[in-house]
Amino acid sequence: xxxxxxxxxGRRWRVLRVHAGMEERCExxxxxxxxxxxxxMRVTVKQEDRRKRRATxxxxxxxxxxxxxxxEWSEVSHAPxxxxxxxxxxxxxxxxxxxxxxxxxxxxxxxxxGVVGFPLPPPGGRIEVGSGPLQGLTGEVIGRxxxxxxxxxxxxxxxxxxxxxxxxxxxxxxxxxLPRVALSGWPQPVGVGLP
Numbered sequence: 001x002x003x004x005x006x007x008x009x010g011r012r013w014r015v016l017r018v019h020a021g022m023e024e025r026c027e028x029x030x031x032x033x034x035x036x037x038x039x040x041m042r043v044t045v046k047q048e049d050r051r052k053r054r055a056t057x058x059x060x061x062x063x064x065x066x067x068x069x070x071x072e073w074s075e076v077s078h079a080p081x082x083x084x085x086x087x088x089x090x091x092x093x094x095x096x097x098x099x100x101x102x103x104x105x106x107x108x109x110x111x112x113x114g115v116v117g118f119p120l121p122p123p124g125g126r127i128e129v130g131s132g133p134l135q136g137l138t139g140e141v142i143g144r145x146x147x148x149x150x151x152x153x154x155x156x157x158x159x160x161x162x163x164x165x166x167x168x169x170x171x172x173x174x175x176x177x178l179p180r181v182a183l184s185g186w187p188q189p190v191g192v193g194l195p
Contacts, residue, residue: 013038013095015156016064022081023058029079030066038065040106040161042113059113063157065095065103095156102137102152106161109133116151116160130171134163141170 018026027039040059045052062083068076076082095103106113112134127141127150139150142162148170149162 011036011067011069013065013067013097013100015093015095016066016076016079017062017083018064018079018081019083020062023061023064026064026079026081030064030076033075033079035072035076036067038067038100038103038107040103040113041110042115043111056110059106059110059115059161060154060157060159065100067100093156095154099152099154099156102139103154105129105134105137106152106163109163112164114162116162128171129165129169132166132169134165134169137163137165139163 016026023039027037030037041056042059044055044057046055047053066076109132125141126138129135129137129150134150137150137152139152142149142151148165148167150165151160151162153160
């Protein structure tokens with residue numbers, strides 16, 4: 001049934017596994033081939049000698065999200081850095097359209113993003129970002145050390161991302177209503193001050 005929908009012109013978002021460090025090269029190749037690609041990035045700080053340097057890195061290393069028909073798989077699978085998928089013609093895992101929409105919003109603010117470590121936090125209250133670079137993002141809200149984070153789960157890769165959101169950018173939430181969760185090991189967003 002899914003295959004029939006694909007052959008009828010229905011494109012779906014799919015997860016592609018690529019070798020670590022090859023995400024951007026694979027993205028460029030697929031875009032050149034006319035495939036819509038999502039590669040959410042985050043800002044990291046690297047220590048070089050005595051100086052710190054800001055750099056960008058994939059939010060989910062080793063994963064790329066592409067929008068294509070099932071029948072285009074043979075062309076997509078030849079992108080540089082692609083990880084073999086086992087059997088011939090085996091397609092990538094599909095991504096929920098709502099999660100793909102959230103990933104598109106996350107691309108707007110790489111300096112506010114990070115990956116949630118395991119185990120994933122317990123589900124919090126749902127929230128929407130009403131203004132700022134992450135406007136339209138919805139997810140679970142978690143408060144930690146006076147800051148608010150929106151957690152977006154990406155079930156297709158079994159991971160979640162967090163985004164720092166100042167309270168004035170949220171819609172319809174009172175600070176007293178927010179769950180407080182102690183999450184050890186969460187890095188602080190790069191270059192973001194307290195709201």
